[in-house]
Amino acid sequence: MSLDVSAPRKPPSARTILLILGALTLLVMIGFMTIGANGRWDFVLPFRGAKLAAIVLVAYAVAVSTILFQTVTNNRILTPSIMGFDALYILIQTVMVFVLGANRVLVIDPRWLFLGEVVVMVVFSGILYRWIFAGERRSLHLLLLVGVVFGILFRSITSFLQRIIDPNEFLVLQDRMFASFNSADANLLAVSAVLIGLASLAGWRILHTLDVLALGRDTAINLGVDHRRTVSIILVIVAVLVSVSTALVGPVTFFGLLVASLAYQLIPSHQHRLILPAAVCLAILCVVGGQLVLERVFGFNSALSIIIEFVGGLVFLTLLLRGATR
Amino acid sequence: MIEINDVQKAYGDAIVVKGVSLALPKGGITSIIGPNGAGKSTLLSMISRLLPMDRGRVLVDGLDVTTTKSDVLAKRLSILRQDNHMTARLTVRDLVAFGRYPYSHDRPTVEDRAHVEKALGFLDLEPLADRFLDELSGGQRQRAFVAMVLCQDTDYALFDEPLNNLDMRHASAMMRLLRRAADEFGKTVVLVLHDINFASCYSDHIVAMRAGEVAFQGTPEAVMRKEVLTGIFETEIDIHDIEDRRIAVFY
Numbered sequence: 277m278s279l280d281v282s283a284p285r286k287p288p289s290a291r292t293i294l295l296i297l298g299a300l301t302l303l304v305m306i307g308f309m310t311i312g313a314n315g316r317w318d319f320v321l322p323f324r325g326a327k328l329a330a331i332v333l334v335a336y337a338v339a340v341s342t343i344l345f346q347t348v349t350n351n352r353i354l355t356p357s358i359m360g361f362d363a364l365y366i367l368i369q370t371v372m373v374f375v376l377g378a379n380r381v382l383v384i385d386p387r388w389l390f391l392g393e394v395v396v397m398v399v400f401s402g403i404l405y406r407w408i409f410a411g412e413r414r415s416l417h418l419l420l421l422v423g424v425v426f427g428i429l430f431r432s433i434t435s436f437l438q439r440i441i442d443p444n445e446f447l448v449l450q451d452r453m454f455a456s457f458n459s460a461d462a463n464l465l466a467v468s469a470v471l472i473g474l475a476s477l478a479g480w481r482i483l484h485t486l487d488v489l490a491l492g493r494d495t496a497i498n499l500g501v502d503h504r505r506t507v508s509i510i511l512v513i514v515a516v517l518v519s520v521s522t523a524l525v526g527p528v529t530f531f532g533l534l535v536a537s538l539a540y541q542l543i544p545s546h547q548h549r550l551i552l553p554a555a556v557c558l559a560i561l562c563v564v565g566g567q568l569v570l571e572r573v574f575g576f577n578s579a580l581s582i583i584i585e586f587v588g589g590l591v592f593l594t595l596l597l598r599g600a601t602r
Numbered sequence: 603m604i605e606i607n608d609v610q611k612a613y614g615d616a617i618v619v620k621g622v623s624l625a626l627p628k629g630g631i632t633s634i635i636g637p638n639g640a641g642k643s644t645l646l647s648m649i650s651r652l653l654p655m656d657r658g659r660v661l662v663d664g665l666d667v668t669t670t671k672s673d674v675l676a677k678r679l680s681i682l683r684q685d686n687h688m689t690a691r692l693t694v695r696d697l698v699a700f701g702r703y704p705y706s707h708d709r710p711t712v713e714d715r716a717h718v719e720k721a722l723g724f725l726d727l728e729p730l731a732d733r734f735l736d737e738l739s740g741g742q743r744q745r746a747f748v749a750m751v752l753c754q755d756t757d758y759a760l761f762d763e764p765l766n767n768l769d770m771r772h773a774s775a776m777m778r779l780l781r782r783a784a785d786e787f788g789k790t791v792v793l794v795l796h797d798i799n800f801a802s803c804y805s806d807h808i809v810a811m812r813a814g815e816v817a818f819q820g821t822p823e824a825v826m827r828k829e830v831l832t833g834i835f836e837t838e839i840d841i842h843d844i845e846d847r848r849i850a851v852f853y
Contacts, residue, residue, distance in 0.1 A: 350687070351689055352689050484708035487690070487700075487708075490688065490690040491686075491690065492686060492687055492688045493652075494652050494683050494686070495750075497650075497651060498650070498652075498680055498682070498751075498754075499676055499700060499701075499754070500674075500704040501672060501673075502672045502673070503672075540691075546690040546692050546696060
């Protein structure tokens with residue numbers, strides 16, 4: 277939103293930073309597609325293209341969902357994954373396998389299964405998190421605690437179900453539960469892209485209210501924002517985005533926090549139309565660039581998610597210790 | 603006119619506002635005073651739709667605050683609460699410009715910009731206009747938020763303890779400014795005040811609350827009396843007339 281009246285002063289720098297980020301992202305993506313390709317191009321390009329598409333979708337989903345969530349909750353520490361959103365998604369997946377049985381789950385078209393899971397996810401997280409966030413402002417520490425408790429609860433139920441499940445069915449599940457940017461589920465790419473597109477469309481229409489929401493609940497209501505409704509819409513968008521990223525690569529706890537914090541640091545503006553694209557670029561840079569360096573330069577495999585989580589975890593601790601928790 | 607009709611609010615078993623009915627006149631400054639926990643801020647939050655009420659209703663110029671769309675009300679009534687925590691990094695001018703959001707959303711007009719500059723000037727904020735809020739003192743931030751509310755240019759402006767964090771000079775400047783807003787621009791200003799002497803010197807109408815109920819209301823002359831105030835605050839208060847002003851002494 278451009279309620280910014282000081283046009284000559286700030287935006288150029290924010291825009292320039294965004295432009296540089298965009299260019300870097302593009303470069304890294306081209307590098308990812310071409311560096312070290314010693315095979316036939318008609319094999320390499322589609323193979324890497326699918327991988328890249330998955331990474332871009334996940335990066336987008338994680339970055340946008342984190343920033344939307346932080347704006348709604350008016351803090352910069354909590355993220356959907358810290359609040360247990362992705363644990364909830366995995367619980368839903370487990371319950372589905374448990375109730376339906378792996379055979380039936382394997383028979384169902386994965387795209388339909390995925391859509392079904394997303395719907396359940398939206399309904400449940402909608403009820404649960406709206407109850408927490410739409411009302412009066414609550415203390416951040418309480419929310420953090422609620423998130424931790426929810427996360428543990430969801431994970432415990434999940435692991436309990438997995439223990440009493442048939443071992444063969446467990447294999448089906450396990451396959452889906454570890455974060456790996458390498459083995460993103462290609463079947464789901466198209467559906468994911470459509471879902472992300474729809475969520476973004478919904479988000480686009482309320483883009484200008486996001487800047488107002490960031491002023492806090494009271495000020496937002498004073499300025500005429502229908503707070504409850506807007507928060508509900510945003511939480512639905514977040515639920516869809518988290519479902520997509522979790523379905524594609526599994527849970528990543530601190531990745532969103534990492535890119536969101538970097539974006540706030542880099543962009544000297546409060547405007548979401550600048551912060552959001554910056555965070556998306558940073559997320560793509562992190563994963564694609566990281567993958568490029570690890571895979572092609574060092575020859576490692578699939579250690580990237582660990583490194584990202586490590587750095588993200590450090591950021592989380594730093595933020596907590598620096599007392600940004602008010 | 604703001605009509606408050608049998609409004610009640612309870613947190614668990616504790617009833618903080620007990621079926622208050624009140625008519626706040628249009629125009630001028632109305633101050634709500636009372637001891638801690640009297641329900642002043644809660645009442646103000648319910649009038650301004652920040653807090654849902656358990657019972658009763660509030661009409662602002664005939665508009666029911668619970669059912670009227672929030673963006674319609676935002677052009678009629680503005681509210682500033684005590685602590686305004688935010689995570690976004692904003693300059694003073696950015697914040698004040700948000701006051702125009704109800705009118706033009708993300709497309710500020712030339713007129714909006716003029717409003718912003720006027721509000722900045724009104725509160726002596728020009729030298730600070732391009733500073734970030736987190737670089738300011740509590741009082742400077744407070745003034746920036748008041749500027750935003752004035753920039754919103756609503757008929758009714760509600761403030762919950764606007765003098766918080768302000769030193770003597772800025773506190774009296776703030777009250778003079780609100781007086782001007784009421785006299786020159788015909789705004790209706792409703793304040794929750796802790797300092798009863800500010801209420802006495804600058805208000806047209808004072809509402810005194812105690813234990814969730816309206817204990818007394820009237821002109822400053824009627825309220826600023828020893829027996830009235832002593833009953834409300836449960837402490838010895840002497841009233842002196844100093845240069846046509848009624849000043850309470852309670853130290």
